[in-house]
Amino acid sequence: MTFAAFPAVAVLxxxxxxxxxxxxxxxxxxxxxxxxxxxxxxxxxxxxxDLVHRKMPLVTVIGFSAGVALMLAVKWxxxxxxxxxSGRSTSSLMAAMGVxxxxxxxxxxxxxxxxxxxxxxxxxxxxxxxxFLGVSCATSLGALGRSKRSIGLACASLAAxxxxxxxxxxxxxxxxxxxxxxxxxxxxxAALLYLVTEELLVEAHEEPETPIQTAMxxxxxxxxxxxxMMI
Numbered sequence: 153m154t155f156a157a158f159p160a161v162a163v164l165x166x167x168x169x170x171x172x173x174x175x176x177x178x179x180x181x182x183x184x185x186x187x188x189x190x191x192x193x194x195x196x197x198x199x200x201x202d203l204v205h206r207k208m209p210l211v212t213v214i215g216f217s218a219g220v221a222l223m224l225a226v227k228w229x230x231x232x233x234x235x236x237x238s239g240r241s242t243s244s245l246m247a248a249m250g251v252x253x254x255x256x257x258x259x260x261x262x263x264x265x266x267x268x269x270x271x272x273x274x275x276x277x278x279x280x281x282x283x284f285l286g287v288s289c290a291t292s293l294g295a296l297g298r299s300k301r302s303i304g305l306a307c308a309s310l311a312a313x314x315x316x317x318x319x320x321x322x323x324x325x326x327x328x329x330x331x332x333x334x335x336x337x338x339x340x341x342a343a344l345l346y347l348v349t350e351e352l353l354v355e356a357h358e359e360p361e362t363p364i365q366t367a368m369x370x371x372x373x374x375x376x377x378x379x380x381m382m383i
Contacts, residue, residue: 166286189372219342261321
């Protein structure tokens with residue numbers, strides 16, 4: 153829960169930044185590339201090798217498939233936020249963001265089943281991702297004319313959801329057999345792969361980008377890889 157507090161605060165900071173000045177599309181793209189590289193590094197160097205060493209292919213396939221199915225369901229919910237953009241409803245937007253951030257919290261809890269170092273690295277990666285989730289939430293609600301107070305409350309509920317997800321992930325892992333831990337790790341791997349390929353990078357490519365912005369993906373990867381080696 154101590155680790156989960158950092159991304160929870162990042163959500164609130166993301167919302168707070170928009171009250172001062174919304175980051176430009178170029179800055180958002182660069183940071184999203186960086187965050188994608190960081191998360192991909194955690195997958196490649198920590199979580200995937202751990203799954204290989206556990207040698208439970210059937211459980212891994214089941215957990216991975218469940219993760220893909222859930223993320224596709226989250227995508228469907230996210231697609232409904234077009235209603236929000238027309239001003240008719242905010243429920244689909246908040247529902248999609250709520251599911252997303254609770255899942256991020258669960259992933260933090262799951263990552264600690266692979267070791268404290270893995271949990272630390274994933275937490276670092278998710279801090280960047282949820283920061284811009286807070287920016288996105290505040291920007292979308294502000295465009296609909298919501299007050300700063302209501303925006304703050306909405307982002308605070310997202311931060312609380314992340315902590316709740318982390319607590320749930322930790323509690324579940326403390327009462328399950330090793331095979332279930334493997335399945336949950338595979339579930340988390342699928343969710344993170346989706347986050348990198350279908351959310352962070354897709355959003356980063358929505359605006360024309362420079363080679364420097366693209367290079368931030370590789371900067372994020374090598375920075376966390378270096379930290380991993382030092383740890």
